[in-house]
Amino acid sequence: MATGVAAWLPFARAAAIGWMPVATCPMPVAPRDNSKKQDELIILNVSGRRFQTWRTTLDRYPDTLLGSSEKDFFYNEDTKEYFFDRDPDAFRSILNFYRTGKLHYPRHECISAYDEELTFFGIIPEIIGDCCYEEYKDRKRENLERLQDDQEENKDLKLPNLNFRETMWRAFENPHTSTLALVFYYVTGFFIAISVITNVVETVPCSSTTNQKDMPCGERYTVAFFCIDTACVMIFTVEYLLRLFAAPSRYRFMRSVMSIIDVVAILPYYIGLVMTDNEDVSGAFVTLRVFRVFRIFKFSRHSQGLRILGYTLKSCASELGFLLFSLTMAIIIFATVMFYAEKGSSSTKFTSIPASFWYTIVTMTTLGYGDMVPKTIAGKIFGSICSLSGVLVIALPVPVIVSNFSRIYHQNQRADKRRAQKKTRLARIKIAKSGSSNAFLQSKHNGLLNELLELTGSEEDEQKLIKSTSLLESQHHHLLHCLEKTTVRTPLCFALNSQNSSAHEFVDEQVYEQNCLKTALQTYPSHSPSIASHDSPAVSCCCTSGKKNTPLPNASLSPANPVPSHRGPPQELSALHIQASDPMSQISSRSNLNLRTNESNRVNCKSGRITTAIISLPTPPALTPDADGLHGPPQRRPPPPLGPSIQTTTSSAGTNIVKVSAL
């Protein structure tokens, strides 16, 4: 469809008169343009900024929002304009598309925001003009990579239902998932280092007391070196077999670079075992020992930087190839020239062109050993040209490789940084989210409170407590309430709520976890309220001094509440464990007034300290939960802020434990 040149259609139709006299049969009837209205100006009001254009301009692209009747949905009768509640800056480029037929991508615009605008207005991004298309595609690819990185992170957290093999593979790939994996990681690293050092030291001449001549240490202490070698190879073999067993796709694993390196590293030993002191093949055996040095490449599993280097070299393969090719060309040229220049001089080392290769290479890389030097003047001139050009040829592709490496390295750094930041971000977002869910619980109690106050007849309190919830909020809460009423209770976790209605209720995460723990830890007799710290070594919150287990005055409530850092089963390993606290909690809650003794303890806990912990389980910030929320008049206050009680204040009294893992 010649939409861009729709304005020229009348011309093309008029020019068709040229075919008339030639035609042998009569022409078909022309379509009637019944809706012939005058071209009118349309006003498009985008968030206050008014754009005006002709109707026919918009009609050029009838499969977009503005070109079709879809825009009638946005028509405002009072002001006789089309109102769109979108970004006026992005709208500029969209309207320009209608005007000029070319869609441009403004560089300062965020790629996902721009994509959204395009989708809203029904324009496919493929028609972005050539001038801006490359930029658009690059930004889009970057964004996609970032999203994929994030998704891969989320995949790591998928814990349950992994069988033994998958756990093992995961342990191999991400050493920080469990202690055992970390231990294994360090042990293998250690043995790789040992093996490499052994190989090196083996060749150092040790002076022996008996003989006068020096022999390498390898021949002197054969047994010792053999034992060390055996041990290392055993470890490597075991590791390789374990990896092979755990790999999800064994064939693919065997083809991967790392596994090939592993095999090459351990094969010489076994071949050496097989071929015992046979004189003929001992030469070959010695050569095989060279392959032992490949063990050093096993370090690349341990070092991110090494992997990046390898990846860079792989991605710069074309530049390296070009470098090699141009060097070869230059070498051949200069070697030929030098040979012929030096041919005349006597006793020259440039006996043939291949012999001159060595001189050329040494000169071009500015090594200049000096074992071959030209003697004739022509030779010297061409030799100097050779060294100058060598510098140039080598210097040219190197910046490309450098920039590639820099880009990949920074990408990696960014990925690590994002991962680290993500935990804090997610924790903060979680606070905000639980704030909203707690608001529901809060308002529920306000609702109950209102009922109670009506019973007691106290008017001012009622005024104070009716918070100004917006209509949206109250409707939302009503919806959640309806959902609660719909569900039927199961007698599992809420054993205490015998007096309640039979519906499920929304409760705070903490209480939910408490209750679930309660059922899980029924058999633990030591689970009694005490202020002594838990002895479980797994938990190492800062509260080792004063672990909070405040006694509850009301025994009918659930027994001791574990301190926020839950004794859940060890879930994730983290290297750092930052505990941040919300200082608001103590002050604003009414209930805390009774618990001054506990306050000091809590204050100690709540100073932000960084400890290296082995376990952390993220606990949500707790508004006071309402496990059994609906009963009890408000004067049942004394329970601790973390106990199940009714609170009318909205402070978030909890510690936010944030995991930051760095490796």
Add this chain to the structure above:
Amino acid sequence: MLSAIWETEGLQTVGIVVLVFASIKLLHILGLISFSEDSVEDELELSAVRHRPEGLEQLEAQTRFSRKELQILYRGFKNECPSGVVNEDTFKDIYAQFFPQGDASTYAHFLFNAFDTDHNGSLSFEDFVMGLSILLRGTVQEKLIWAFNLYDINKDGYITKEEMLDIMKAIYDMMGKCTYPVLKEETPRQHVEVFFQKMDKNKDGVVTIDEFIDCCQNDENIMRSMHLFENVL
């Protein structure tokens, strides 16, 4: 003795170097080598041609379009050609967009020549609008004269068979390859034969303008077709 060897060798070396540089300089003078990139840019001198049409009133007087129609036409024209003139390549591009399945460049070339009445190689808005005025608002006679002008490629007042064949081939080219029934090589030729049978009254091998107009006015189909394009704008 040694100094003699050095002398000869030194002279040789100097001679070689001088020769090399002289040859490079010679090639540079001859223009075979250029050392800087600027020479490429010099060739791409952009001639900024601008053209502003005559006033609206004059155009209104000269053509049979109303003011509003002229406005609409000019807006469309200037949108596609911001510089105010259409050169032949742009014209071909625009016209080709209406016929994506075939090759409209030959016919567009003939059209361009028909519109470009002053033959200066570019089509200004006046040319454009004059042509359109005749085609859309002119009398049948004027339209037929315009069509004759289109067919008469060398503008000598006669349509020869070769000219007609060119035009016919151009029209059939616009159809493209995928037609039903499949276009054969001799179809244009046959069509030209039919045309000449009809038009060439005195069988002298050319069609004059009078023969053309007479014949077309007597042909009902053609007359009816002419009226079809009246309410294009």
